[in-house]
Amino acid sequence: xxxxxxxxxxxxxxxxxxxxxxxxxxxxxxxxxxxxxxxxxxxxxxxxxxxxxxxxxxxxxxxxxxxxxxxxxxxxxxxxxxxxxxxxxxxxxxxxxxxxxxxxxxxxxxxxxxxxxxxxxxxxxxxxxxxxxxxxxxxxxxxxxxxxxxxxxxxxxxxxxxxxxxxxxxxxxxxxxxxxxxxxxxxxxxxxxxxxxxxxxxxxxxxxxxxxxxxxxxxxxxxxxxxxxxxxxxxxxxxxxxxxxxxxxxxxxxxxxxxxxxxxxxxxxxxxxxxxxxxxxxxxxxxxxxxxxxxxxxxxxxxxxxxxxxxxxxxxxxxxxxxxxxxxxxxxxxxxxxxxxxxxxxxxxxxxxxxxxx
Amino acid sequence: xxxxxxxxxxxxxxxxxxxxxxxxxxxxxxxxxxxxxxxxxxxxxxxxxxxxxxxxxxxxxxxxxxxxxxxxxxxxxxxxxxxxxxxxxxxxxxxxxxxxxxxxxxxxxxxxxxxxxxxxxxxxxxxxxxxxxxxxxxxxxxxxxxxxxxxxxxxxxxxxxxxxxxxxxxxxxxxxxxxxxxxxxxxxxxxxxxxxxxxxxxxxxxxxxxxxxxxxxxxxxxxxxxxxxxxxxxxxxxxxxxxxxxxxxxxxxxxxxxxxxxxxxxxxxxxxxxxxxxxxxxxxxxxxxxxxxxxxxxxxxxxxxxxxxxxxxxxxxxxxxxxxxxxxxxxxxxxxxxxxxxxxxxxxxxxxxxxxxx
Numbered sequence: 001x002x003x004x005x006x007x008x009x010x011x012x013x014x015x016x017x018x019x020x021x022x023x024x025x026x027x028x029x030x031x032x033x034x035x036x037x038x039x040x041x042x043x044x045x046x047x048x049x050x051x052x053x054x055x056x057x058x059x060x061x062x063x064x065x066x067x068x069x070x071x072x073x074x075x076x077x078x079x080x081x082x083x084x085x086x087x088x089x090x091x092x093x094x095x096x097x098x099x100x101x102x103x104x105x106x107x108x109x110x111x112x113x114x115x116x117x118x119x120x121x122x123x124x125x126x127x128x129x130x131x132x133x134x135x136x137x138x139x140x141x142x143x144x145x146x147x148x149x150x151x152x153x154x155x156x157x158x159x160x161x162x163x164x165x166x167x168x169x170x171x172x173x174x175x176x177x178x179x180x181x182x183x184x185x186x187x188x189x190x191x192x193x194x195x196x197x198x199x200x201x202x203x204x205x206x207x208x209x210x211x212x213x214x215x216x217x218x219x220x221x222x223x224x225x226x227x228x229x230x231x232x233x234x235x236x237x238x239x240x241x242x243x244x245x246x247x248x249x250x251x252x253x254x255x256x257x258x259x260x261x262x263x264x265x266x267x268x269x270x271x272x273x274x275x276x277x278x279x280x281x282x283x284x285x286x287x288x289x290x291x292x293x294x295x296x297x298x299x300x301x302x303x304x305x306x307x308x309x310x311x312x313x314x315x316x317x318x319x320x321x322x323x324x325x326x327x328x329x330x331x332x333x334x335x336x337x338x339x340x341x342x343x344x345x346x347x348x349x350x351x352x353x354x355x356x357x358x
Numbered sequence: 359x360x361x362x363x364x365x366x367x368x369x370x371x372x373x374x375x376x377x378x379x380x381x382x383x384x385x386x387x388x389x390x391x392x393x394x395x396x397x398x399x400x401x402x403x404x405x406x407x408x409x410x411x412x413x414x415x416x417x418x419x420x421x422x423x424x425x426x427x428x429x430x431x432x433x434x435x436x437x438x439x440x441x442x443x444x445x446x447x448x449x450x451x452x453x454x455x456x457x458x459x460x461x462x463x464x465x466x467x468x469x470x471x472x473x474x475x476x477x478x479x480x481x482x483x484x485x486x487x488x489x490x491x492x493x494x495x496x497x498x499x500x501x502x503x504x505x506x507x508x509x510x511x512x513x514x515x516x517x518x519x520x521x522x523x524x525x526x527x528x529x530x531x532x533x534x535x536x537x538x539x540x541x542x543x544x545x546x547x548x549x550x551x552x553x554x555x556x557x558x559x560x561x562x563x564x565x566x567x568x569x570x571x572x573x574x575x576x577x578x579x580x581x582x583x584x585x586x587x588x589x590x591x592x593x594x595x596x597x598x599x600x601x602x603x604x605x606x607x608x609x610x611x612x613x614x615x616x617x618x619x620x621x622x623x624x625x626x627x628x629x630x631x632x633x634x635x636x637x638x639x640x641x642x643x644x645x646x647x648x649x650x651x652x653x654x655x656x657x658x659x660x661x662x663x664x665x666x667x668x669x670x671x672x673x674x675x676x677x678x679x680x681x682x683x684x685x686x687x688x689x690x691x692x693x694x695x696x697x698x699x700x701x702x703x704x705x706x707x708x709x710x711x712x713x714x715x716x
Contacts, residue, residue, distance in 0.1 A: 009368070080434050087504045087673065115473070118499065118510045119589075141476065146445045152476045153511060231477075315445065 110140030129178020487536020
């Protein structure tokens, strides 16, 4: 079991990573709660709701609200339905919400907790590799048809309890989605970490110790950044490496057609190519592309149209004054933000997609 | 012109009160904004949108979104419509939302600002007396059919610009609504302030200097409390004097049938009567009742049913573990919170309503 403490402007919380720790949830609750609402999705509910419930204090009133699995549940409708459920179960300001599931559940349940009675405690119990990223840093949100995560808050959990037993048997596309963010944490931080990750075959069963090591390192990168810049005024933007195009692809295809990490993987390739051209340097574009191909990432998506993607990127909430801002690399571990004009972006993207398709 | 600076855990903002200061908005903006969305209601839009627009920097892109006047607009539907408007007008993280109107607009537009791209700047330009209360303290929210302000955030504005010219010609019920909160600030703070307010005839045209004095004093009471307890862990609860029953009456009758302050006025009378009985003391129940009657407050509402009101109060977000918590007074300026059992509450409320009706 490994514990990291994250300090934010408003609180401090522990991220606990380990095998079988769902059985010890009770030990990690920061206080006693009388009323607990578990928010989860249809798939995770079948797998883990019972284990979580039976390990919570028997004195607490516990209820479970289930939303359909998939990014489409990060909607205003599900959000409102969950708030209504919280009222029906008589949650008060001293109650707890548990987000049990992947990043979608963490974002959605976190936003419910952030806004229910102006904010009640919530705990993340992530069940995907991808959630090593989203569960740390306090960003919670729902989507708008016009863009991902456009409606949300900065609202840290009171604890993150990460049981790696839940990760070993994830479906391949979920492993791909999660490992893309691990790769990202490598690119923006450390050559050795990146190198090690790009040696990993994620198509076969994951090696538990290796997985825990990668998750801990990824969480440490993220924690280090968000502690310095919780509200994304400056360096937190670096975590969006690969996300400008990634988000645009996700929303253009419709959430659920491609996983978040798979979209970010394409976005990282693009950001690397733009970096190479902008700074006249060489970065591991081909090693990354090879690793992505070997591990089954979808890279060629014929339906994508340059102009539509550029429009999406301009609507991204990271854009300022409607100019697209991208995170580029001057080297491994040396991220930097750049504003790019629409015209330049169109040209770069057209080239990139053509090369990727060929 | 009078300026108070409010310090919160996350920022600092000025509350500026004075005559004709809408004409000087530009001077009070804390930074330069390229894109500004004014959110207002149908009534205030006709009266003040043009003045506000023409006094904003000509370099900024300015748009206006209008919602129907009345508490019913603090709904999930209007909230979502405004977020969509913000996206359509291409607001980014550096943009500004101006809440132009009464407390409904401040709460609604503030919650839009708090959650749009996880929070952008907003400024309050209150146009009611009631808003002297709601515009200070950073509470923003929308309503749920099951209760008022159940969905929201703590999210302070970057400035409050309070032009008292907008208040002189308010309709009587708006004056009553606002003055109830002025009275409340008297009760929880200071005998002399209270005495002065209860001498004021609000049925005739308000005297400008007197009004400014009352508003400043009310704002100072509120600011003093919220600076010490922004998130309502303890003393901020005192500001809910009169609100436990007040909120229940409002939501029971349906928002808009009675004004917020009119409902709070009845709630204060009840809280005073409960205080007198609980602590065996004498408080100015009759002076308050006389003042309310003289100034046209509706006190006898035959449709109210005790059991339904108690149910509402239990759902109020101030309640903890489903026990109703009321703010009582041990004397003028000596508020205290008490948990009251359902049975005691029912008996007290039944007596109170019977007396009020006779």
